[in-house]
Amino acid sequence: MVSLDYDIFKKRLFELTGINLTLYKEDQMKRRLNSLRLKHGIDSFADYYQKLAE
Structure with a gap:
């Protein structure tokens, strides 16, 4: 689920x-964003996306 959530977030x-x-390296970026x-x-x-979009 987290991977799908992250993929949609990236898009x-x-x-x-x-x-x-x-x-960017996916594992590293996921760690930083998490x-x-x-x-x-x-x-x-x-x-998180909703907060950033606001």
Whole structure:
């Protein structure tokens, strides 16, 4: 589930910002984004995207 959630997050983030996360090592990027997400008390990448989009 986390992988699918992350894949959708990558696609939507690219559409929103033009930032292509596929250019980075996936495991490393997931760790960094998970750390930021959890630090802010956000449960999923879908919720994280919503916060970023706001």
